[in-house]
Amino acid sequence: MVEMPPSLRARNLSRRHGQRMVLEALDLELYPGEILGLLGPNGAGKSTTMRILTGNLAPDSGKVEICGVDLCEEPVAAKMHLGYLPEIPPLYRELAVSEFLHFAARLHRVPESGVGAAVTEALRRCDLTKVAQRLIGNLSKGYQQRVGIAQAIVHSPAVIVLDEPTAGLDPLQIREIRALIAELGRSHGVIMSTHFLPEAEALCNRALILHQGRAVFSGPIAGLRQQCAGDSLEDCFVHLTRLGAAA
Amino acid sequence: MIATIAAKELRVLFGLPLAWITLGVLQGVLAWLFLSQVDAFLGLQAQLALLANPPGVTEMVAAPLFGAAAMLLLVVTPVLAMRLIAEERRNHTLPLLLSAPVSLPAIVLGKFLGLWVFLCLIVILPTLMALSLHAGGTLDMGLLLANLSGMVLLAASLAALGLYFSCLTAHPAVAAISGMGASLGLWLLDLVLKDVGALHALSLLLHFERLSRGFLNSADVAYFLLFTAAFLMLAVRRLDRDRVRG
Incomplete structure (x- = not known):
């Protein structure tokens, strides 16, 4: 899987909102046939990241490539390979x-x-x-x-970006949507955001945890489990975000 | 891509009662004006016959009818245009267009064309009424054509202006009122600034009146085309600013 070129590659993305850094030097890669979970508390920069990756918001610095095409230089050609579900479905x-x-x-x-x-x-x-x-x-x-x-x-599209696809649904609907996302993840590259950890664990191959605009963890979910050393995922998440806040 | 967006705009417009009510109300108002104009013409016909070079039915009935239709267009267009971008913003549907492989100018042109085609349908109403006079007399086709082109050009300018104001806000009503203010202002420039040459030249009324009197002047046509292009470009810039500023 890793030998294949990434469907989406973002380098050094930063975005400032007034005085506040919403996103700071974020690197991100998505390979075909994997589901990447974008995790983090509210206001961590998940939606901002997704808006930048889909060309809805311009980053202050950094670049995004979709299937090798630069999103900033050739937006129309890059967006051909992109499907996006924002937080509020359009x-x-x-x-x-x-x-x-x-x-x-x-x-x-x-x-x-x-x-x-x-x-x-x-x-x-x-x-x-x-x-x-x-x-x-x-x-x-x-x-x-x-x-x-x-x-x-x-x-x-080669890249599907889903912003909180299961928010506000009942448990039965959540189960159906998750099954759909799992199926999509077999044939496309999927990035989904959630703040529900069991969902990320059930669906995603890799996770990127954001806190205050910075990546505090990036890697396979199993690695997150190891880092927790026996603690629950929630405890681990809280620990990571506290560390991020202290740094 | 432009045609896809324009077709969707028309489809949504005709899916709402707004389009039908607009067409119905305008048809009613214009028909009433048309009949009263025909009535006045018939009353005056005996006296007109005594004149050496009397004005014809096109000048007496059709031209005033187009003048009234232009005023109605001025009021109706901002209301129809307010939805174009402001409502997409309010309903959070803009990301669909912005993340699709479509450039900003194509989005703006598609939206503009959708509205312009609908406004041209409105322009057809007084045109058909004027043409019905052909059954009982002869029409000055040149004058009719000049009026028709004036209306079509005016519709394009007003649609572009309304679209720009719709880009400025997420509240359709704010877009409608400010668009209406701007078009009325540009219309009234004619009355207030008769002596100030440069500003007076910006008046919509000045250029429309020349066309409605039958002078198909390239300067007036260029004015409407430049006016339309300028506001479409401003709309593109405004949408791009959203992407940069967030």
């Missing part, structure tokens, strides 16, 4: 699910002859076929979240 409530996915597919430059097939496949993978003709505004939160994921994968 849905047009007045469109039907299938209509919205057709729009998302065209927007992501799926060739016109392949749009129908791409939408059908995304509907199937996200288990949305039954509600394809319903208006997005009338769907439950769980289904809306799935439509959000469907728009991120409809063009089968």
